[in-house]
Amino acid sequence: MTDALVVGAGCSGLAAALSLRRAGVRVRVLEARDRVGGRVLTRWLADGTQLDLGAQWIGPTQHLVNALVDRYGLATFPSAAYGASVVVWEGARRRTEPPGAARVLDLLDTYAARLDPAAPWTAPEAARWDRTTLGDWLAATAPDPVTARYLGRLLAGGLLAVSPDQVSLLALASYLASGGGTSSLLPTTGGAQQDRIVGGPAALAEAMAAALGPEVVRWGAPVVAIEHDEAGVVAHTDVGRFEAAAVVVAVPPALAGRIRYAPALPALRDGLTQRMPMGSAWKTHAVYPEPFWRADGLSGVASCAEGPVTETVDSGTPTSSRGVLTAFSYGAQANALRRMSGPARRDALLDALATVVGPAARQPDEVIEYDWSADPWTRGCFCGVLTPGSLSEYGPYLRAPVGRIHWAGTETATRWAGYLDGAVQAGERAAAELLAGL
Amino acid sequence: MTDALVVGAGCSGLAAALSLRRAGVRVRVLEARDRVGGRVLTRWLADGTQLDLGAQWIGPTQHLVNALVDRYGLATFPSAAYGASVVVWEGARRRTEPPGAARVLDLLDTYAARLDPAAPWTAPEAARWDRTTLGDWLAATAPDPVTARYLGRLLAGGLLAVSPDQVSLLALASYLASGGGTSSLLPTTGGAQQDRIVGGPAALAEAMAAALGPEVVRWGAPVVAIEHDEAGVVAHTDVGRFEAAAVVVAVPPALAGRIRYAPALPALRDGLTQRMPMGSAWKTHAVYPEPFWRADGLSGVASCAEGPVTETVDSGTPTSSRGVLTAFSYGAQANALRRMSGPARRDALLDALATVVGPAARQPDEVIEYDWSADPWTRGCFCGVLTPGSLSEYGPYLRAPVGRIHWAGTETATRWAGYLDGAVQAGERAAAELLAGL
Numbered sequence: 001m002t003d004a005l006v007v008g009a010g011c012s013g014l015a016a017a018l019s020l021r022r023a024g025v026r027v028r029v030l031e032a033r034d035r036v037g038g039r040v041l042t043r044w045l046a047d048g049t050q051l052d053l054g055a056q057w058i059g060p061t062q063h064l065v066n067a068l069v070d071r072y073g074l075a076t077f078p079s080a081a082y083g084a085s086v087v088v089w090e091g092a093r094r095r096t097e098p099p100g101a102a103r104v105l106d107l108l109d110t111y112a113a114r115l116d117p118a119a120p121w122t123a124p125e126a127a128r129w130d131r132t133t134l135g136d137w138l139a140a141t142a143p144d145p146v147t148a149r150y151l152g153r154l155l156a157g158g159l160l161a162v163s164p165d166q167v168s169l170l171a172l173a174s175y176l177a178s179g180g181g182t183s184s185l186l187p188t189t190g191g192a193q194q195d196r197i198v199g200g201p202a203a204l205a206e207a208m209a210a211a212l213g214p215e216v217v218r219w220g221a222p223v224v225a226i227e228h229d230e231a232g233v234v235a236h237t238d239v240g241r242f243e244a245a246a247v248v249v250a251v252p253p254a255l256a257g258r259i260r261y262a263p264a265l266p267a268l269r270d271g272l273t274q275r276m277p278m279g280s281a282w283k284t285h286a287v288y289p290e291p292f293w294r295a296d297g298l299s300g301v302a303s304c305a306e307g308p309v310t311e312t313v314d315s316g317t318p319t320s321s322r323g324v325l326t327a328f329s330y331g332a333q334a335n336a337l338r339r340m341s342g343p344a345r346r347d348a349l350l351d352a353l354a355t356v357v358g359p360a361a362r363q364p365d366e367v368i369e370y371d372w373s374a375d376p377w378t379r380g381c382f383c384g385v386l387t388p389g390s391l392s393e394y395g396p397y398l399r400a401p402v403g404r405i406h407w408a409g410t411e412t413a414t415r416w417a418g419y420l421d422g423a424v425q426a427g428e429r430a431a432a433e434l435l436a437g438l
Numbered sequence: 439m440t441d442a443l444v445v446g447a448g449c450s451g452l453a454a455a456l457s458l459r460r461a462g463v464r465v466r467v468l469e470a471r472d473r474v475g476g477r478v479l480t481r482w483l484a485d486g487t488q489l490d491l492g493a494q495w496i497g498p499t500q501h502l503v504n505a506l507v508d509r510y511g512l513a514t515f516p517s518a519a520y521g522a523s524v525v526v527w528e529g530a531r532r533r534t535e536p537p538g539a540a541r542v543l544d545l546l547d548t549y550a551a552r553l554d555p556a557a558p559w560t561a562p563e564a565a566r567w568d569r570t571t572l573g574d575w576l577a578a579t580a581p582d583p584v585t586a587r588y589l590g591r592l593l594a595g596g597l598l599a600v601s602p603d604q605v606s607l608l609a610l611a612s613y614l615a616s617g618g619g620t621s622s623l624l625p626t627t628g629g630a631q632q633d634r635i636v637g638g639p640a641a642l643a644e645a646m647a648a649a650l651g652p653e654v655v656r657w658g659a660p661v662v663a664i665e666h667d668e669a670g671v672v673a674h675t676d677v678g679r680f681e682a683a684a685v686v687v688a689v690p691p692a693l694a695g696r697i698r699y700a701p702a703l704p705a706l707r708d709g710l711t712q713r714m715p716m717g718s719a720w721k722t723h724a725v726y727p728e729p730f731w732r733a734d735g736l737s738g739v740a741s742c743a744e745g746p747v748t749e750t751v752d753s754g755t756p757t758s759s760r761g762v763l764t765a766f767s768y769g770a771q772a773n774a775l776r777r778m779s780g781p782a783r784r785d786a787l788l789d790a791l792a793t794v795v796g797p798a799a800r801q802p803d804e805v806i807e808y809d810w811s812a813d814p815w816t817r818g819c820f821c822g823v824l825t826p827g828s829l830s831e832y833g834p835y836l837r838a839p840v841g842r843i844h845w846a847g848t849e850t851a852t853r854w855a856g857y858l859d860g861a862v863q864a865g866e867r868a869a870a871e872l873l874a875g876l
Contacts, residue, residue, distance in 0.1 A: 131603040133826070135569060165569040166827045224662060224698065254712050258696040260662065260814075267776055267811035267818075274692050274715035274817070275825070335831055338705055373705035376698075380709070387713070387825040388571070389603045393773055 010038025013250030014208035015427030032222035042200035049320040059192035062421035072207035080314040089305035100143035112176035118414040120174035130392035135164030150305035161279030163331030250408035278380020282334040291323030293357035309352035448476025451688030452646040453865030470660035480638035487758040497630035500859035510645035518752040527743035538581035550614035556852040558612035568830040573602030588743035599717030601769030688846035716818020720772040729761030731795035747790035
């Protein structure tokens, strides 16, 4: 009998397994796929150019993930930042944000500072802020509609991959609190998009799995049911049943809700999983012979208040001469792209890139997409987002263990939730909880 | 090989199976429980008093369900209506609604009249109305906060069992359109709460199952996976695998999303099931030696703009001398009750009933509750409700078949969605779709 099980070999599950192993617990990680990493995935072009199809960056205050990068001797490199960033609003490419944006971001940071990211529902304003969508709040607070639309896309989209009307002010402010505020979350240099890992975050996941050893991760083993009682747990998978004293479930809440539990989970825990859909992002890598925008003094970084693409970045690497421009679309825009034919989507995306870096964007060598919403073992990205009104009501059930079942996954982190760092924190916290209960 | 499978023996699945059988198709209904009826369940007290723990009523324009009641020779009786109804607002029991309510309901009916309940997302106002929560719209539209709160509870709660901030104006107006407007949905006499079935709606489900015959429903057979391709479907259950040419899935979207499909369902269909949580209702039957409120000229029917209970009704039956007062709580209020200890909840509920019918309400013989949110094969009631922003975005995927998989359940009805009648309509429509594709 294994002492503990972990469901899901993403970075959160692997972090949990490593913590458990370090404490002397025998552990088995049950993974649906034939790879580790969950929402991280590296694609290598024929010439060796690295594309990060899922999670891409680590930031300077993400201490847990940086410590793992050091421990496993992985190399990092700074995100490309060679020229000027642009902002697209009211039909034109500009060098500055809409003028009222900074003040609204400051106000949001003061809201975030009033929240405990481990229990945002305890704030006096919680119920009121949870009833208000970010979109409504911005419409009432921003000095003009352009600023409201720009910030709605930047924040709801760029941080959570949803439309501004699909997240409450409370959930957004709580996310800001978890990541150290807008000055920590939004920038490239000095912020959450500062650095990248050679080999991508997938290299970190692989190093974590290698540290666990060859017998620990069981492949092709989606957990379809968990029986649990005071004596232990039994997980049922496609490749048999696994018994243990306890389990860490390290998949997103929406997917955790699809596992069949016996006895059934309490109403409010189940209700949480019904109300935390995955974000909806569409991430496109357009690959060019060279990063032609740099010669024009452009960084390739853009934020767009209109059009199908909300953000672009230069995803080039120091070891490749090719130019990689990455476009992010969110919420309704991502779904609109999803509904298009491949050629129509390609045209729409390349048109948007041309607005940012000029017409040469229309001639890529390759366009690489990966739809995490179509992947049955992830079903959306970046992460699960509680619907308006749900964080204040169901938030307390996000982390609370149910008997011998503990919950990990970046959604359950209290610091850097939604990021690799949060995945690690959540895994280590769930492991500590499990150990305390053994 | 069975020609068609139906997942779920609620009224929708049974209606689908009956339609398929009538067309000469061999059909097998796979049911997780050991009973039919899904969200309908009758409890009989020792003295023979009938309590409807789930769905309770049928209305005069619900032609499909009335036709079934006639076909199976079931008896009905009118809902008890002996005296004056009351409305609780601003701390007092009154005989009238807040004065501005009627005008706001009229306005909502004009909105509903502009929607096609089969495709509310096609209305010019759809995106805008879907971004607006009912709560926000009422706050901006009702003449005063009391009216806004009263109507929010009456509509979001009474119709959908959610808080007013958890449903969009579009989803609410679409629901009104589906049920014929507020004058059809809200009243007892002449409306959706007019009549009851002797034996409860469970008697109807049992009659439908009996008409199918003894070999058709397979008990204890929760469908955990569905394989599907151009040749047919295979459903995997606890009691083996079942093959057929096609399948009707007749469980709520939130639960349909928990089935594992191979190949996996498209991103936007899966996204729908992530965004349609079940409502959260708490229904309590307080049983008394007699319906004492009738002697005071009270009907037992109340609508409350404040407190833990939103609605009460007299659920007495003509054949029992006992008094049955039924209290409904919704959304945040239902969850608050769910978090209480049993004795604390009983006190809170009986206090609320005392406000409506007087202090004798505090001395019931019995208090009967059933928590549908805790039931793993229903997980909430009355029905699934798309979160704000989701109906316009994901609505088209509610009914669209995926290959040989067809979707039923009252949530997919275009008339009387959320009601028994809608369950029947949805089942019959899905069966017709399936037949057309054979």
